[in-house]
Amino acid sequence: MSNSITTVNPTTGEALTHYTLMDSSQAKQVVEASHEAFLDWRHKPLEHRAKVVKAIGQALNEHKEALTELMVKEMGKLPEEARQEVDLCVGICDYTAEHGPTKLADEERNPSNGERGIVTYSPMGVIYGIQPWNFPAYQVVRYSIANIMAGNSVLLKHAEIVTGSGLLLEKIYREAGLPENVFRALIISHDVSDEVIAHKAVRGVTLTGSDGAGRKVATKAAEHLKKTVLELGSNDAFLVLDDADLDVAVDTCVKGRVFNGGQTCVAAKRFVVTDANYEAFKERFVAKMKALKAGDPNAPDSDLGPMARVDLRDGLHDQVKESVSKGANVLCGGEMPEGKGAFYPVTVLDNVTPGQPAYDDELFGPVAALIRAKDDEDAMRIANDSRYGLGGGIISKDVKRATEIASKYFDTGMVFINGFGVATPEMPFGGVKDSGYGREHGGFGMLEFVNVKSVIVVQE
Incomplete structure (x- = not known):
C-alpha cells in the first residue's frame, strides 16, 4: 500500500x-x-x-x-x-x-x-x-x-x-x-x-x-x-404538487439539482411531479437543464464544473446506464464525454421506477430523476418510498398546507418549501433512516x- x-x-x-x-x-x-x-x-x-x-x-x-x-x-x-x-x-x-x-x-x-x-x-x-x-x-x-x-x-x-x-x-x-x-x-x-x-x-x-x-x-x-x-447520503425528493407555480418549480428544481455540480447530500435528486403538471414541467425542466454547460469552473460561461474524481463520474454513468437498462428514458445528456477531466453532462431521466438506481439510490452528480405521481397524496407516498431521509422539498401555492404536509408527513430531517437551500447556522441539519x-x-x-x-x- x-x-x-x-x-x-x-x-x-x-x-x-x-x-x-x-x-x-x-x-x-x-x-x-x-x-x-x-x-x-x-x-x-x-x-x-x-x-x-x-x-x-x-x-x-x-x-x-x-x-x-x-x-x-x-x-x-x-x-x-x-x-x-x-x-x-x-x-x-x-x-x-x-x-x-x-x-x-x-x-x-x-x-x-x-x-x-x-x-x-x-x-x-x-x-x-x-x-x-x-x-x-x-x-x-x-x-x-x-x-x-x-x-x-x-x-x-x-x-x-x-x-x-x-x-x-x-x-x-x-x-x-x-x-x-x-x-x-x-x-x-x-x-x-x-x-x-x-x-x-x-x-x-x-x-x-x-x-x-x-x-x-x-x-x-x-x-x-x-x-x-x-x-x-440521500436521494431527496422535491414534490411539484397540483397547485404549484411552474416558474417557481422549474427554477427551484434546476438549482436544487446542479448546485455544487449536483454533488450535495441534501440536493434535489428525485422530482416527483403530479399528473396535472408532469408534461408541462418536463418540457420546461429539460429545456433549462439541457442549456446548462459543464466546463472549466474558472470560465465565465460554465454553469458547473467537473465532478470531483474520474472514478466517481464513471460510477454515476454506470447508474445511468443501469437505470436505462431497467426502463428509464434519457431526455438529455447521459453520454460519457471525451477528453480530459472528470466531466459529466447534465442529464435528465424519466420513466423512473422502483428497482432502478435513479429511484432507489443516490445519484451524486448532475443527473435528475423525473417521477410521475397521480396526485398530491401519491407524490408524498413516493417521496417517503426511500431508505433515505435527509431533506426534500414541496412546491405549492398553498404554503399553509405545504407546511402542514412537511411537518406531519415528510419523513426527512429537513424540508424546503418553494425554494432550495443547503444549510443555515440557525436551523438543525441532519436526517433519519439511512x-x-x-x-x-x-x-x-x-x-x-x-x-x-x-x-x-x-x-x-
Whole structure:
C-alpha cells in the first residue's frame, strides 16, 4: 500500500500536490497531543471560547480567496459557490460565538431528592471527524466549531482529494488564536483511522459520507462504545404538487439539482411531479437543464464544473446506464464525454421506477430523476418510498398546507418549501433512516458531544 497520496485537479487531470501519510505511531502522537490540549481547553470560560470562535470566523473571511482557489483546484467547485461556502463558514462561527455561551451554560433545577440541582454540559474529550470532499471547508467547520465551542478538542480526517483544504483550515484556526493541538488534521489511511477510533482518548466520532461508510464507521465505534453522529447520503425528493407555480418549480428544481455540480447530500435528486403538471414541467425542466454547460469552473460561461474524481463520474454513468437498462428514458445528456477531466453532462431521466438506481439510490452528480405521481397524496407516498431521509422539498401555492404536509408527513430531517437551500447556522441539519442520526447547526451540534451531567446538592 502506498504511503502517500496525490491530489489531482479534476478539471485538467493534472497532479497538484503529494502528501506523505502518517504512520500509526505518528497518528497516535497527534491523538495524545490533542488530548493534552483538551485538558487545558476544557477549562477555558465559555466567553473565552466564543471569542476564539469569532476570531476563527474573521480569519476564514480574510483567507476567503486562498480557500476558494484551493477548493476550485482540488474538487472543481465554481469559484462563486466556493466563496458562498466560506461565507457560510463565517456565519457558523458568528452564530456559535453568539449563542454558544447561553446554550452551554449551567442550568438550575429543583430536584425532589435535594435542595438544589445543576445540569452542566461538560466537554467530553477528543472528537474525531471523518469528512467528505464536496464542501471542503463547510463540512469541517460544521462539526469542528461546535465542538471547539463545547470545550472539546477536534481531529480531522479529510477526504484525500481535499487534503490541502484540511491543512489550510488547521493553519487558519491556529493563526486565529486557537491553542496548539485543539484542532489537528490527520493524513492517514483507513486502517490507521480505525486505530484512531479505538484510541481511549477519542470520545466521539462524527462522519459525513455515504451510508456504506456510515455503517463501517458506526460499527467500529460501537466496538469501543464511542458515540457517533452520522450525516449520510440521500436521494431527496422535491414534490411539484397540483397547485404549484411552474416558474417557481422549474427554477427551484434546476438549482436544487446542479448546485455544487449536483454533488450535495441534501440536493434535489428525485422530482416527483403530479399528473396535472408532469408534461408541462418536463418540457420546461429539460429545456433549462439541457442549456446548462459543464466546463472549466474558472470560465465565465460554465454553469458547473467537473465532478470531483474520474472514478466517481464513471460510477454515476454506470447508474445511468443501469437505470436505462431497467426502463428509464434519457431526455438529455447521459453520454460519457471525451477528453480530459472528470466531466459529466447534465442529464435528465424519466420513466423512473422502483428497482432502478435513479429511484432507489443516490445519484451524486448532475443527473435528475423525473417521477410521475397521480396526485398530491401519491407524490408524498413516493417521496417517503426511500431508505433515505435527509431533506426534500414541496412546491405549492398553498404554503399553509405545504407546511402542514412537511411537518406531519415528510419523513426527512429537513424540508424546503418553494425554494432550495443547503444549510443555515440557525436551523438543525441532519436526517433519519439511512441518512444517519444526530443533528448539527441551530445549537444542537454543540450538545451532541458533551456530558450532560447532574450535580445534586442534597444539603446546603
